[in-house]
Amino acid sequence: MSDESVLEEWVSQARSSFEATLSPAELENAKALYLGKSGRLTELMKGLSALSVEEKKSRGAAINQAKQAIEQALLERRQALAQAELDAQLRAEALDVSLPGRQRASGGGLHPVSLTLERIEAIFGSMGFDVAQGPEIETDWFNFTALNTPEDHPARSMHDTFYVEGGSEQAPNLLRTHTSPMQIRYAVQHVKKHRALLERGALMPEIRVIAPGRTYRVDSDATHSPMFHQCEGLWIGENVSFKDLKVVFTDFCRTFFESHDLVLRFRPSFFPFTEPSAEIDIQFSSGPLAGRWLEVAGSGQVHPNVVRNMGLDPERYIGFAFGMGPDRLTMLRYGVNDLRMFFDGDLRFLSQFR
Ligand code: PHE
Numbered sequence: 384m385s386d387e388s389v390l391e392e393w394v395s396q397a398r399s400s401f402e403a404t405l406s407p408a409e410l411e412n413a414k415a416l417y418l419g420k421s422g423r424l425t426e427l428m429k430g431l432s433a434l435s436v437e438e439k440k441s442r443g444a445a446i447n448q449a450k451q452a453i454e455q456a457l458l459e460r461r462q463a464l465a466q467a468e469l470d471a472q473l474r475a476e477a478l479d480v481s482l483p484g485r486q487r488a489s490g491g492g493l494h495p496v497s498l499t500l501e502r503i504e505a506i507f508g509s510m511g512f513d514v515a516q517g518p519e520i521e522t523d524w525f526n527f528t529a530l531n532t533p534e535d536h537p538a539r540s541m542h543d544t545f546y547v548e549g550g551s552e553q554a555p556n557l558l559r560t561h562t563s564p565m566q567i568r569y570a571v572q573h574v575k576k577h578r579a580l581l582e583r584g585a586l587m588p589e590i591r592v593i594a595p596g597r598t599y600r601v602d603s604d605a606t607h608s609p610m611f612h613q614c615e616g617l618w619i620g621e622n623v624s625f626k627d628l629k630v631v632f633t634d635f636c637r638t639f640f641e642s643h644d645l646v647l648r649f650r651p652s653f654f655p656f657t658e659p660s661a662e663i664d665i666q667f668s669s670g671p672l673a674g675r676w677l678e679v680a681g682s683g684q685v686h687p688n689v690v691r692n693m694g695l696d697p698e699r700y701i702g703f704a705f706g707m708g709p710d711r712l713t714m715l716r717y718g719v720n721d722l723r724m725f726f727d728g729d730l731r732f733l734s735q736f737r
Pocket of ligand 1: 560561562563654657660680681682683704705706707
């Protein structure tokens with residue numbers, strides 16, 4: 384075999400051995416046989432030194448050509464392997480975008496009572512009422528005493544109270560039985576904030592707040608749950624009267640129920656912290672409840688003793704408070720007749736309000 388054909392033979396052997404490799408590592412191994420430190424072509428190059436100048440030229444050129452051909456084959460295989468690797472990776476990570484999406488069993492949504500609370504906050508917010516949150520574990524002072532309900536006051540037995548650890552023997556801590564303690568908590572903060580004005584005898588900005596939240600009483604039937612919601616309202620200023628209570632609450636109810644011919648009745652009642660006091664009943668003019676009086680809130684003009692416990696002079700500051708039942712409002716709005724369904728956690732029921 385001539386030297387030329389040996390070189391040609393090597394080139395074609397190299398090409399087919401490169402083609403046969405399946406990984407970059409294998410390819411680099413196959414390359415070593417031809418182009419490595421002691422590879423075939425490298426050895427041939429070393430042998431050139433023994434030849435004449437003329438022979439060196441022609442022989443060297445031939446070897447170089449073969450070397451370039453092998454390098455070219457090597458480069459092509461490298462690229463082919465890299466491409467194959469990329470293709471495999473793309474295949475492995477492929478997404479079938481035509482598959483249907485995986486859905487959750489049911490999308491989330493707000494609880495119907497939360498929807499009511501949001502609605503209450505939005506309506507009173509538009510009338511300039513602040514929204515305040517307070518603790519569910521209360522002291523005897525805020526829940527009763529400061530609200531003109533001293534120890535041994537018969538009104539305390541109207542509330543079947545859950546007592547909890549803490550506090551003193553005479554005044555144990557409790558789960559708040561209503562949101563009315565927020566009247567005192569909020570007003571005291573407000574008075575503190577405006578102390579400088581009050582000390583100068585200047586007029587304090589009005590207190591106008593609602594305080595929604597959970598309340599607790601030992602009670603359970605279709606219309607009572609041991610945990611229920613209330614929303615307190617309080618408006619105190621220099622000239623805030625019962626008339627304002629009527630306007631505000633009527634406006635609220637009509638907006639809440641989107642019913643402009645809804646009528647309200649203020650029925651005389653008793654609460655230790657208001658005088659005079661009234662239960663507020665509403666009546667729809669149409670729909671399944673048309674013509675029936677439905678109680679939705681307790682209310683009244685804030686008692687002077689309570690105004691005093693807020694840190695204000697009852698001769699100057701006056702106003703009204705109300706406490707309504709958002710659970711009741713939710714039942715009326717959606718026509719639900721068992722309060723307990725709201726708190727049983729049955730998604731078949733709750734998901735209907737989304
Ligand atoms: N706190 C009273 C209740 O729980 C409601 C109420 C609030 C009445 C404010 C008058 C003023 O029944």
